[in-house]
Amino acid sequence: MDDIALAEVTRGGRIESLHLGRIAVMDDSGRVVQAHGAIDKAVFPRSTVKALLALPLVETGAADRLGLSDAELALACASHGGEPRHAETAAAMLAKAGKTLTCLECGAHWPTYDKAAHALAASGAAPTALHNNCSGKHAGLICLAIDQSLDPAGYIDPGHEAQRQVTDALVMATSVPHNEANRGLDGCSMPTYAIPLSALATGFARFGTGRNFSSGHASAAARLRSAVASEPFMVAGSGRFDTTLMAHFGNRIFCKMGAEGVMVASLPELGLGIAIKTDDGANRAAEVALASLLLGFDEAGWSDSDRAVLTGLSHQVMKNWNGREVGTLRAAGKG
Amino acid sequence: MDDIALAEVTRGGRIESLHLGRIAVMDDSGRVVQAHGAIDKAVFPRSTVKALLALPLVETGAADRLGLSDAELALACASHGGEPRHAETAAAMLAKAGKTLTCLECGAHWPTYDKAAHALAASGAAPTALHNNCSGKHAGLICLAIDQSLDPAGYIDPGHEAQRQVTDALVMATSVPHNEANRGLDGCSMPTYAIPLSALATGFARFGTGRNFSSGHASAAARLRSAVASEPFMVAGSGRFDTTLMAHFGNRIFCKMGAEGVMVASLPELGLGIAIKTDDGANRAAEVALASLLLGFDEAGWSDSDRAVLTGLSHQVMKNWNGREVGTLRAAGKG
Numbered sequence: 001m002d003d004i005a006l007a008e009v010t011r012g013g014r015i016e017s018l019h020l021g022r023i024a025v026m027d028d029s030g031r032v033v034q035a036h037g038a039i040d041k042a043v044f045p046r047s048t049v050k051a052l053l054a055l056p057l058v059e060t061g062a063a064d065r066l067g068l069s070d071a072e073l074a075l076a077c078a079s080h081g082g083e084p085r086h087a088e089t090a091a092a093m094l095a096k097a098g099k100t101l102t103c104l105e106c107g108a109h110w111p112t113y114d115k116a117a118h119a120l121a122a123s124g125a126a127p128t129a130l131h132n133n134c135s136g137k138h139a140g141l142i143c144l145a146i147d148q149s150l151d152p153a154g155y156i157d158p159g160h161e162a163q164r165q166v167t168d169a170l171v172m173a174t175s176v177p178h179n180e181a182n183r184g185l186d187g188c189s190m191p192t193y194a195i196p197l198s199a200l201a202t203g204f205a206r207f208g209t210g211r212n213f214s215s216g217h218a219s220a221a222a223r224l225r226s227a228v229a230s231e232p233f234m235v236a237g238s239g240r241f242d243t244t245l246m247a248h249f250g251n252r253i254f255c256k257m258g259a260e261g262v263m264v265a266s267l268p269e270l271g272l273g274i275a276i277k278t279d280d281g282a283n284r285a286a287e288v289a290l291a292s293l294l295l296g297f298d299e300a301g302w303s304d305s306d307r308a309v310l311t312g313l314s315h316q317v318m319k320n321w322n323g324r325e326v327g328t329l330r331a332a333g334k335g
Numbered sequence: 336m337d338d339i340a341l342a343e344v345t346r347g348g349r350i351e352s353l354h355l356g357r358i359a360v361m362d363d364s365g366r367v368v369q370a371h372g373a374i375d376k377a378v379f380p381r382s383t384v385k386a387l388l389a390l391p392l393v394e395t396g397a398a399d400r401l402g403l404s405d406a407e408l409a410l411a412c413a414s415h416g417g418e419p420r421h422a423e424t425a426a427a428m429l430a431k432a433g434k435t436l437t438c439l440e441c442g443a444h445w446p447t448y449d450k451a452a453h454a455l456a457a458s459g460a461a462p463t464a465l466h467n468n469c470s471g472k473h474a475g476l477i478c479l480a481i482d483q484s485l486d487p488a489g490y491i492d493p494g495h496e497a498q499r500q501v502t503d504a505l506v507m508a509t510s511v512p513h514n515e516a517n518r519g520l521d522g523c524s525m526p527t528y529a530i531p532l533s534a535l536a537t538g539f540a541r542f543g544t545g546r547n548f549s550s551g552h553a554s555a556a557a558r559l560r561s562a563v564a565s566e567p568f569m570v571a572g573s574g575r576f577d578t579t580l581m582a583h584f585g586n587r588i589f590c591k592m593g594a595e596g597v598m599v600a601s602l603p604e605l606g607l608g609i610a611i612k613t614d615d616g617a618n619r620a621a622e623v624a625l626a627s628l629l630l631g632f633d634e635a636g637w638s639d640s641d642r643a644v645l646t647g648l649s650h651q652v653m654k655n656w657n658g659r660e661v662g663t664l665r666a667a668g669k670g
Contacts, residue, residue: 012529014519017596017613042349184346188655279355321444322441
């Protein structure tokens with residue numbers, strides 16, 4: 001099936017750029033609810049599955065034994081901007097495991113949120129692995145390992161017991177194999193496994209409803225969704241799509257971006273999971289496509305303020321350095 | 336004509352993302368030499384035409400009267416990274432016109448080159464309009480206005496005499512109208528005019544050969560190409576594609592990127608101009624597509640070192656924060 005136009009960038013009343021992609025909307029039994037484009041084609045989920053990777057941390061009881069807070073659980077599901085609260089929260093998670101940032105194997109990079117990067121530079125400090133957008137996920141794996149008295153060293157490698165447990169959670173949620181045949185290496189040095197877009201959407205339908213999960217995984221999913229809904233800043237950060245969407249919708253919508261234009265969402269009340277991949281890898285297009293898709297769910301009974309938030313996210317005015325309007329980033333064909 | 340696959344991103348041995356686009360290769364008479372995709376469709380050239388906009392600065396004699404150096408002329412053609420030498424050179428251009436950065440109407444933004452942004456923040460300073468990637472172009476227009484005893488205020492507006500002169504240069508080079516019907520607003524608040532990709536390529540064939548230019552414009556083009564070839568750092572900056580390519584090829588290849596995935600090049604010895612637009616606006620794809628296209632010009636008689644540079648730019652290994660190889664960014668179908 002041909003992929004569809006997801007989003008367009010306009011300037012001077014013309015379409016300047018156009019993003020193609022595919023969208024799968026599935027229920028928790030694996031039934032196709034909406035299919036746009038090649039939804040059976042495999043994609044690397046990248047950071048979209050961080051909340052699934054966090055399931056063992058909660059399900060095993062490690063999170064409770066270590067006393068992890070909502071903010072810390074939300075950070076375990078995050079691709080954060082490296083803002084001070086993000087880095088501090090990652091450090092706090094490690095401290096609860098009796099560890100420090102030297103255990104992190106994600107590598108260091110400057111905060112992706114520019115203001116945080118400039119403030120860090122102005123303070124005379126250099127970025128650490130705590131500022132890596134994946135530091136919460138990595139701290140979560142270290143917590144999982146420590147709780148089981150495992151040596152966390154090498155937790156990023158497929159053969160490590162903690163990594164094996166989080167990979168099992170992916171298999172359970174998506175019902176597709178994760179092994180060396182579909183393995184790629186992610187930016188933070190953890191594996192990422194190529195799976196059909198439809199399977200990714202099914203996994204997030206289940207993450208929303210808990211059905212077709214074990215009871216332990218179902219309650220862990222509910223706990224993680226609740227944590228993320230109460231601490232949406234932790235999942236992304238200032239000005240970011242995921243944070244903006246979940247700050248408004250709370251536990252009605254879970255969403256998560258991933259590098260190279262992947263986006264997932266759970267709609268627990270409707271029992272649906274969504275997965276989007278832009279063909280070209282542009283995240284800006286996946287964001288407006290999700291907002292536009294959500295706007296179309298009449299059965300969700302959106303309020304006027306819900307619609308206002310979704311409309312704002314699916315039709316964004318672009319301004320230049322002088323604050324003058326130059327065009328729009330919007331869902332395709334909705335101009 | 337359908338657009339073609341220009342570039343692909345791979346991970347774990349799979350294609351993760353794919354960029355479509357179109358390529359026009361034209362000669363200076365406007366003859367089509369290669370057409371891939373919809374080359375007659377209009378695109379906003381964005382920053383690709385900065386060298387054409389600089390023609391009046393040289394052709395009127397303003398550059399000589401003000402004593403502009405090669406580095407300063409190259410900066411007039413630049414989308415620079417805001418590195419210290421870039422900002423200093425923009426300030427020097429303004430000083431030669433008896434002006435300061437308060438005349439710049441491009442707006443301020445942090446250097447796009449991260450290391451320069453972090454160093455600026457660490458110094459306790461804030462970015463100014465000198466760090467705007469377009470500050471050289473703007474300083475050039477101010478120099479042009481001052482040399483003609485014009486008040487530079489409002490030089491960014493279509494009705495300003497200096498702006499009218501640079502727009503005339505675009506019309507002359509591309510042989511297509513530039514007026515309110517095809518006008519958009521660029522990031523730096525100057526107009527950008529949508530023109531066929533083929534016309535953009537023709538303009539850069541002429542920029543390379545000087546044929547079908549007035550004699551004044553032809554010598555101005557030669558002067559600008561020479562300036563850029565001798566100061567390629569000024570056109571972009573550290574680690575940037577344009578700088579890397581021209582630092583190796585000197586005056587054999589002129590190239591210039593523009594926002595939203597536009598790329599142009601001149602091959603003076605072959606009498607050819609090239610224009611590329613990625614459908615989705617990704618600059619990474621336009622870069623590898625140009626390098627791959629150039630590699631295919633057997634008539635250019637590339638040396639082994641020429642081929643090594645082009646191969647490196649058209650097939651780039653991507654590494655993660657730990658320096659581990661995760662995939663490639665490469666010309667499509669060349670894997």
